[in-house]
Structures are given as structure tokens and as C-alpha cells.
Amino acid sequence: MAEQVPGVSRLHSFLGLRSVQAKILAFVVPLVLVSTFAVFALFEWNAQNSAQLQLQAKLEKLVRIQSAVIAESLWNVADQQIKLILIALITDPDVIAAAVLDDRDDVIAEVGDTAALGSSRFSAQNDIMYRNGDENIQIGVLKLALTDNRLSELTKERLRLAVFLASILLSAVIAAVLAANRKVIGKPLSLLLESINSAQSDKPRHSVDWSSNDEIGSVVAAFNDLQQRQIAYEQKLQSTNDELEDRVRERTSGLLKAQSEAHEIRNQLTDAIESISEGFALFDLDDLLVVANSRYREIMTGSVGNKLRPGASYQEVAEIAAASERFPAAAEDPEGWVERQITRHKTASAPFIQEMVGNQWQQISNRRTDEGGTVAVHSDITEIKRISDELKRAKDAAEAANEAKSSFLATMSHEIRTPLNGIIGMSTLLSGSKLNAEQRDFSATISMAAETLLTIINDILDFSKVEAGALELESTPMDLAETIESSVELLASKAAEKGIELACRIDNDVPTGLIGDPVRLKQILMNLLSNAIKFTDNGEVVLSVSSMVADAKCNPGDTTLLRFTVRDTGIGIPEDRMHRLFKSFSQVDASTTRRFGGTGLGLVITKRLIELMGGDIGVESEMGRGTTFTFNLPGEVALLPDRGTREEQLDQLKGNTVLIVDDNRTNRLILNEKLRSWEMIPTATESPLEALDLIKSNDDYGVYIIDYKMPEMNGLELARSVRDLKGAKSPPMILFSSISMVDEHFRKGIKEIGFSSVLTKPSRSGQLLSALVAAIHPDEVDNLSSESELNPGSSLEAEDLHILLVDDNMINRKVGKKILNGLGFSPVVVSSGEEAIKSCLAGEFDVVLMDIEMPDMDGIAATARLREVIPMQEMPYVIALTANAMSTERERYLDSGMDDYLSKPIDIPALIDCLKTGGAHRAKQRRTGEAACATESGETG
């Protein structure tokens, strides 16, 4: 159907036939017309033929009949008659003309259109015969012409009919075609069309409701099927589509969400970067700007405008900054400045501070990111710097004020001390004069008040020093046991006065030598101990020292941590007052102050000292039961030179038995432990009577250690009993006492009984060791004691060191000489600066111990003179000696040409140190001097 004859198609298009109907009509109408025409023509031809034949037949018949009729008339020459006959003849409609001719061809009669006689197709002539008897003679001719008009009329009639019929037929055909077309094709087609249109116009598809068993029906069915499939397909497509769309929507929404989130985050980040008050910029791996906030732009370029585009290199940024006239440093040397910025930027090292115009300051931190980029943060620290400068000024001012305060305190203390000493001196003198009881009481009160005041002032002096930071700690090797025990010893008399036991216990694993400041350690210990003694009325005060680090004892250079504990059985400190203990000018309470005196500075100073030494202090207390102060001190183990001697002494004591008689448990325990650590075999008892029983029953004790003050009988009485019991065979006895040597009665008792040693409690380890060695091996004593702790200088090469001692004071000279002799030196001693110079010119000295305060020529002047007259490489090592015990003086002496400094009374370990240093100095001097002499002579000043 798709194929159409091209001509028809052209015709159709020419006719504008667009509808199927028209196309069918175009086929049907001509067909009907042609076939109608053909049928009519055939019919007409047939009718024409038969009408003509009829007409011909009628003509011939008429001619014959009429000729016969006329024959008689003619014969009779009745022309009228003939005429009538002819007229009658002509009434026949078909007859148009008739003529009767005689035998000579004369017209006898004629009617009608005679011309037609010759021309008409239907003309005939018949001879008119007359029968005259048997003979027929021809008497004339009848001519007759018929017309076909009636035939034409008929034909026309038929034609009209045919046309009419054809019209009806055509109408019927057309109507039928139209009806059929409409019914059979048009409707289903329009339904199809509608359905298609509806599908096309995205209206819901519906199947075409048309059923017929023809092709259209098939087409419609096929279409419906197709439609159905299409619908199914579309539905499937739709659902897939929907699914896809859903997924797409989902994805899209996810994407949108992510995008919006990313956008939001980006915005937030941008906002954040933008809103920080610091200048912020990020540069990538190649130092190209990635992002910078307005503040950064403002800082670098002076405006927030977009001079700095992302992608700009740091160098460009720095150049823009240099040109922005915002950096004073850049103005002087822009290129150098830019270079410096780049270097700093690249190294991304520690933050640095930069000045900007208008006394603005910024701190710049460059940091590397993980990706290798650089983040630059420029913070405005103008305010901070201003505050910091202000703070610094304030701090300086405050420090100056504090220093002034401290110095004022020191001066004041000093100033107060002077009249106070007067008061003390005078009240002492007063108490020596004749006074009545009341006056004596007054005098004692004055004296006590003044002494209290003096203590307070000393504390304040110390405190102000600590506060002013003027306190310098020494760092020298010290004999720990010696230092600790001497502190305890100094307070022994005080404890004895109050009748309380003072004990000191140093654990065996505590190193013997430690690097530290012995003077300050003593101060700490004395402070704590005197406090403890002050607040204890009966019982005991025990100092324990232990090592917190195992096995640190043997190796010099090891770091150790020592724990010092001062425990008393005193009044205790209430819980709620404990925190005030270490605070300045605060005591436990006012009543305590009244009762015990003191500024409350002692513990503050102690705490500061301990902290200065790197330690810490704590306290525990129970009301009425006592207080325990504990402090820890770190320190470096030092090697002490006299270890060998000590080892020898310990060797001699090993395995010896000792009987200890002491009523104080703590002392007993300490002694017991100490002796055990020396590998002796001690037996201890608290009761003298029990001791006597022990002696009676078992008598192999190598030595007795007896406490003087005991409840049942005192040490002297016990010793007497032992003497009585054992006589001359009595083993050596060592007496422990708290009573100083001033008590004459006591001394006499001791002499009478003959103790091998009398030691004040608590005794120093060294003393006890020596006393035990002396008791057990009396022969070795001299030998040992001369080499023992009294001679720690033996490690010096004594005979090689030439010492000159200069002092105007005879006693000082003697003391110094004896000390030096004791150390194995033989010093030359002179009494003035002039003499010293003379001696030095006369002979070479290694060390000069020079008193500072001398008449005529003081130590400083003498030393200066010495430096003038003595060649440099022969210049002795000059040690200043002075009774001015201020450590601040030290610098002054060193500045004025002294090599070293010692305060009087002379501290022997310090002296040994100085001499050692001096010796080493001289040895070095000699070596360099020799070297100098070898290369060039006369280079001496």
C-alpha cells in the first residue's frame, strides 16, 4: 500500500487528494463514468441500429403500399385524389416529403420538403404499376422521404435517461464508497490515528477498540498488539527509566548534597580563614600562592585589594611587600630584605618577629604542610609586644624595687645588728656585775630579747639574700657524713640543755662524698634540727639520711638522690596550719610565736635552699606526737681522698664484739646498725644493770660503748662498776656524752676512770671509727690518726709546694702555720705586706696566703705590688684570707688581683682545694713559662 503508482500519486497530489476517501473516489468515479458511458453507448448503438432498421422497413413498406394505392388514382388520372393521398401520407410524422411522378417524370403531386427526397437517408421510390388486365404497366413513380428526427428525439431522450441513471449510479457509488470507507477504513484509521496521536501527544496510550475480520481488523489487532507491547515496553522502559531517574535523582541529590556540603565547608573555611585576625597564606610546593586572606594582603601590600593573585610566587609577594613601604627594614635594602624573607620562608624555622611601619609588630610563623607547601601566619603582636615591653619594664622596675628592698633589708638588718650587738654586749657585761635578783632578771630578759632579735635579723638577712637571688650555691666535693654530723654536733648542746636525745643515722648505702654546698646543707639541717629541738620538750630528735638510688654508692659521677628526715617527738603542727609552714613571715600561730620566738623565716629559707639545690621538702605531723620533715636532694657522688684510710680502719674493726649501753632506743638502733655495717658484732642493752649482768656472764666484748646519761646509773657510775668488776683487765670503754668539756666535774670523773675516748653525742662516724680503732688497737692509733681525717691533705705533694703565709695577726699566723703543718706543709710566715714582697723576691713561692686587712700595706696592695715585681711565670698563686665572710666580697677580691679566696676561720677542705688549684696553676705556669723561654726570652712583664 505504501507503493503507489507514481502517476496516480502525482495525480493525487495534483488533485490535492490527501484522504483515502478521495483517493478511492478518484479511482471509483471515473470507473463508474466510463462503464456507464460504455453501457449506454452500446445500448444506444443497438437502439439506433434497430430504429434505423425499423424506419427503413417502414419506408419500404409504405412506399409499396402507397404506390399500389396511388396506382389506381394515377391510372385514372385523378390528380386530386393523388394529392389527397399524399397529404394523408404526410401526416405520418416520419414522412417528410412525398412526390408522385408520372412515367415521364412529371410531378403529378408532391407534398412536403421535396428537397429531402433526394438527400434524405431514408428516401425511397417505388414504381407505380398498374395492372391492366394481365399486363402490368408502369404508369409513374412514387418517391417518399422519411425523416430520422423522431429517432434523434428518442436518442436524446435515452441520453437524458442515461445521464440521469448514471448520476444516480454515481451518487450511489460515491455514497457507498463514502459509507464503506467511513465504516471500514475511516473509523478504524481515525481510531488508530487518535491512538497514535494520543500516544504521540504523551497522553496515555490506549488500544484501538475495533474488531473486524478484514485486513483493517488485522492491522488494528497488530497495532493493538504493537501498542500493547509498546505499552509494556514503555512501562518497562518507564520503570527502568524511573529507577534510573530515581538513582540519578538519588545520585544527583547525593552529589548536590556533597557539593553543597563541600561548598558550605569551603565557605566556612574561607570565612574562617578570612575572619581570623591573623594574616594567613598558603603556598604550594613550588612556593606559589594558593590562598591568602585579606589580612595577609593588607599586611603584605597595605591594601585588601587583590594585588596578590593565587599563583603568584612568594618572591613576587615579598617584592610587592618590599615595595609597599610597610616594612622599615625593607626600605633600607629591599633586595636583601626580600632575600631574607625568602630564606626564612623556605626554611620555615622558628617564628620570628618583624617590625612594621607605625611601630607595629608582627610575628611570622612559617610552617611546612604535609604536602610540602608552606603556611604563613602573620600575627599582629603589637599589643602583645607593647604589653610585653611594659611587662618587662614593670618587671625590671619590680626587680629593681625588690633588689632595692632586699638591699634595704640587708642594710637595715646590718644596721640593726650593730646596736643590737651593743645591747647584747652590754647586757652580758651587766649580768657579770653585781646585781640583785630583780635586776638580774631584767638583764637576762634584755639579753634574751636582744638575742631573739639578732636571730630574727639574721634570718631576714638570709631571706633577703635568697629573695634577691644573691645566694650562690657552691659546688664542691664534701664529706657527707662529716657535714651532716657536724651540723648535728653543733646542736648537741642545745638538745642536751633541754634534756632530749639528738640522734643521727646515716644509712650504709649513703655515699660518703657528694658534690654540693656543705655550708648551705649544714644551714638546712641546722634549721630543721634546731626547729625540732625548739618544739620538742621531751623525747628525741632524729636525723636520718638514706639513699633513694640503689648501688649509687661506689661510683663517683653517679647521680644519687638522698632523703633526709628530721623526726621529732614534739608538739606537732595542726593539720590546718601545715600549709602555712613554708610561707614567709608565717608561723603556726601567734601563740607559738610568743612561746618559741622566731620569725618564721627559717623554714622559708630552708625550703628555698633545698629548691635551689634541686630538691623538695615535705612535712608530716601529728598533734602531740611529733613532726617529721623530709627533704630529698639530688647530687653527684664524689670521690673523697681518704677512702683508703677508712677502709684500713674498717678492716681493723671487722669481727670485733661491742657492748652498747644506752637507754635511748633510737641511739641504740643507730649505733647497732652502724657497727653492723662496719662488720662488727654489737650487743645492745638499754639498762646499765643488765649490762653489768651481761659483762659478768659473758666477757668477750672487745669494747664497751657507754652512754653518760641513763636513768638507773650514769655512764661514769657504770664505768666505775665495770672497773671494780674487771680491774685492769677491763676492756676499753668509750663514753658518749651530751655535756660539753666545760663541765670540770665531769672532766675529772672521766680522767679518773680512764675512758679510751669520750665522744659527744651524736658522734660523727669518723670520730666513732677512730675511737673504736684507738680502743681496739691502741698501738696503731698514732700511726693512723696522723693519717686519718686530720690529714686529708696527704694527697697533695706537700714538700713540693712552697707556701708563704702573710698575716699581721700573731694568732692567725700561728693557727695558719699549724694548719699547714698539719697538712704536711712547711710555710714561710711573715707579718706584713712589705715582708711578703721581700720574701717573694728572695725565693720562689707557689702559693701566697695573703691576709687582706693589714696595716701599712694591705693584702690587695701587696698583691698588686707582687705582680709588678715578680715575673709573670714566677708569680705565685695568691689566695686572699679574710674574716669578712660575705660571699659577695669574693668577687671583689678576685677582681683586685687575687687568684682565690678563703674566709677565716679557715675551712680545711676549702684550703686544700685552694692549695690544689694553686699547685696545678703553678705547674701549668711553669710548663708554659719553659715553653716561652725556649722560643723567646725576655717576654716577661
Next chain:
Amino acid sequence: MKAEIVDVGALHKLLNAIGGDPADLAELIEDFNMLGPQLVDKLRQADQAGDHTAMRISAHSLKSNAREFGARTLESLCQTLEQQCQDNTVQQSEQQIMQIGDALAQARNVLAKLEIDGA
């Protein structure tokens, strides 16, 4: 905390320092008995002459001796005078010197009472 006329601890220390022989200490104390009054005389002379330098040196000298023997009162009196001389703020020197003389006498008194031997 009584400021002792003589601090026995200091004496112990001195004894130890000079080698532990009580005889030596006794000798030194004897010297002090002799030298001390001489120094006080010097103080007086210097005071009369108005020579603060001499007075300072003598005070210092006596102070250092006092310190050796633990004569605290004497030491502090001398220290005071020395400091005043140093600072040029000498006041009532005569009185001070008298106190010093008394403190010396007391110290000597105590020292003399001490019986020092090697026990």
C-alpha cells in the same frame, strides 16, 4: 639561741684544724690573752688619734681572733666597730672600745676556765 660568750664548737673546730693537740690550743689561748689586750690598746690609741683606718684594722684583727676562739660577743662588737670605720660612721667609739675590752675580758675569763687536754 643564746649568744655564747665562747662557742665551744668553734674551739673544737680550731683544735681539730691545728692538729688536735690541746697544748697547741692552750698556747694559742695564751697568745690571745696577750695579743687581745694589745689590740684593744691599739684601738684606743687609734681612737684618740682619730685614725679610723688603724682602728678598722685592729678591730678586724681582733674580730678574726675572736672568731677563731668562738668569742661571739667580742666578734660582733669588733665587727660593728670595723664596719663603722669602713663606712665612716663611727659613733661613740670610746664606749664601743670599752665594751670590746669588757667582752675580751669575759672571753678570756671563759677560755681560762676551760681545761683543755687530750682526754
